[in-house]
Amino acid sequence: MDSTVINESGSAPRLNHETRLHEDDHHSIKLWLRLLTCSSFIETRLRGALREEFDTTLPRFDFLAQLERVPEGLTMGELSRRLMVSGGNVSGIAAQLVSEGLVDRSPLPDNRRTFMVKLTPKGRKAFARMALRHEQWIIGLLGHLESREVDQLMALLDRVKQGPQ
């Protein structure tokens, strides 16, 4: 079997969010449920694969991914903004990654409220291995789309992102 294909392995067989629909529901609701179905599907597969292959979680992977792009490190607050999660959440995940030796968290000399967080060499190596597989998994899940379709989807999702103005 192609190693980039992630196995189905949940404890319950899954349908999708659109089972919620009524005949007369608004088109916007159908669109939202389909969007949710697609992203939950991919997210579930990624979570399972990260757990099986690296015994880690998506939040931890995302945390490392943000740091990998910025060798000088990021503050806790900046990480909270970039990861789109609460500050308390960042504190907890940072503590774990520090205890695992993947991340370094040190106070700034010029401002004793803030901490700079960066990858350790060990963290950088661990992330590199995970990122490679992560890309393979995603290509396995989305690579069947033609590049014209990808472009269209990117443009339309950008319209979604823009919001009602």
Place this chain on the structure above:
Amino acid sequence: MDSTVINESGSAPRLNHETRLHEDDHHSIKLWLRLLTCSSFIETRLRGALREEFDTTLPRFDFLAQLERVPEGLTMGELSRRLMVSGGNVSGIAAQLVSEGLVDRSPLPDNRRTFMVKLTPKGRKAFARMALRHEQWIIGLLGHLESREVDQLMALLDRVKQGPQ
């Protein structure tokens, strides 16, 4: 202000998942991150609105929504499949909704392992109120798309859903 517009109110200002990107990342990864950005954005707004206006959560709302479509009720296992969550999760949410009087959970005469779950009249009324607002919120978040765009997005997301075959 238009009451269907949901306010920004998180404890941290938010960017989006695409801050994770490198220049040379694969198109599939960009697409996945944009998909995630869009659905997280909408989900965050819906969660906040449900909490503020009805003091409830998205999982509870989804649970009621599944039941509302099936007056005769659903078993715990069927709910687990339709909601795409684990059985343990369904047990926990069901227990809450029963204690709030929104849902009835009774054993089946012909199979003592299974339970049939259905809305109570109170639950049906509560859900109706929530569903109305829910639709307004979603139209507020997605209603700016033209119907041609919605059709295209639905078709492309269907392609995503189909998977690699």
Place this chain on the structure above:
DNA sequence: TCCATATATTTTAAGCATAAAATGTTTGCG
């Protein structure tokens, strides 16, 4: 019948997520 296996659900342990309160630090204004 007996029993292994399958099925339906609940319980448990652990991690993620949030909002709100608490803590400690900095800034700027009177």
Place this chain on the structure above:
DNA sequence: CGCAAACATTTTATGCTTAAAATATATGGA
């Protein structure tokens, strides 16, 4: 300076979520 307000982070309480183990029931074959 003195102090209020803003800021950065952590702590706390609560709820969602999962996987895995436990419980209870049903089924089918020897």
